[in-house]
Amino acid sequence: MKGLLARKIGMTQVYTTDGRRIPVTVLDASSNVVVQKKSAQGKDGYTAIKIGFGEAHKMEKEGTEPRWRLTKPMVGVFQKAGIEVPRTKLTELRVSETELDSYEVGQELPATLFKSGQYVDVTGTSKGRGFTGVMKRHNFKGMKASHGTHEYFRHGGSIGASADPARVFKGTKMAGQHGNARTTVQNIHVVEVIEEDNLILVKGGVPGPNGAIVLVRTAVKKPRIVKPIEAPEEG
Numbered sequence: 001m002k003g004l005l006a007r008k009i010g011m012t013q014v015y016t017t018d019g020r021r022i023p024v025t026v027l028d029a030s031s032n033v034v035v036q037k038k039s040a041q042g043k044d045g046y047t048a049i050k051i052g053f054g055e056a057h058k059m060e061k062e063g064t065e066p067r068w069r070l071t072k073p074m075v076g077v078f079q080k081a082g083i084e085v086p087r088t089k090l091t092e093l094r095v096s097e098t099e100l101d102s103y104e105v106g107q108e109l110p111a112t113l114f115k116s117g118q119y120v121d122v123t124g125t126s127k128g129r130g131f132t133g134v135m136k137r138h139n140f141k142g143m144k145a146s147h148g149t150h151e152y153f154r155h156g157g158s159i160g161a162s163a164d165p166a167r168v169f170k171g172t173k174m175a176g177q178h179g180n181a182r183t184t185v186q187n188i189h190v191v192e193v194i195e196e197d198n199l200i201l202v203k204g205g206v207p208g209p210n211g212a213i214v215l216v217r218t219a220v221k222k223p224r225i226v227k228p229i230e231a232p233e234e235g
Contacts, residue, residue: 002113003093003217004029005053006200008124010210014191014201024191025206027122027216030198031055032109035081035090037100048094049103052078052087053213081105089213111198118190119222124207124214128180138173183207187222 006027014022036050060066068075068086078086083106095103114120134140134156143152156175159168189203206214 001093001095001099001218003051003091003215004032004109004111004113004200005051005089005091006214006216007054008206008208008210008212008214009199011205022191022203023205024201024203027200027202027206027214028198029109029111029200029216031087033083033087034103034105034107034109035077035083035087037103037105038092039100040097046094047097047100048092049100050090050092051109052083052090054088056086056088091215093217110195111193111200112195114190114193114200114216114218115225116190116192118225119187119219120190120202121184121186121217121219122188122202122206122214123182123184123217124212126179126181126183126207127209129178131176132178133175134173137175137178140173187219 006029009026009028011023011025014024016022031053033052034049035052038044038046038048038050040047056068056070058066059069070086070088075086077090129136133154135142135154140156142154143149143157145153156173159172159174161167161169185204185206188206190200191203192201193199194201200216202216208214
């Protein structure tokens, strides 16, 4: 399975040669690097690669020694791997033994790991909306606005189950915390990959606000590559 960490830049739109408008999310996949390789024959017992993303900043203050804005154990991980600039985010990706041989520690992973027309799964933390009611959280339609209904227009209705079993069932949809949860959107179409800027343009929206870190992986349900969307010709 191929994967990259990326930063959500925002949304825009592109046009095809036949004039169709496609909403896309721009993902910046710069500074991805292989930090560690794990093999089933080693002490880890499984095959995976650990990738880092987001170059750390260095604190430089007069009279003190410059140091990275990371903990010493984290900096040590990158020093051991021979990576000059540590990364702020780390994640693991399971790969097969054959795929493991194609990676090297310290290798930079470009956005061209994905191709136009490919399907991907994007995982991130959704926007937190605080404590919300059932209409916003679960798309309830609300109560009728006539025939004696008072102060009950946006309520969820009855949650009980009469005398038998005389309890509220687990999982009943009610008001509560909305968002701020790990979310995966599957089968997103890659519209375009801009190699020189390490940008990936995917169709539609992805979880999280602008600036959020997301994980882009090969789609589990649609691993094939379809016909790329034709961009308009220049001129």
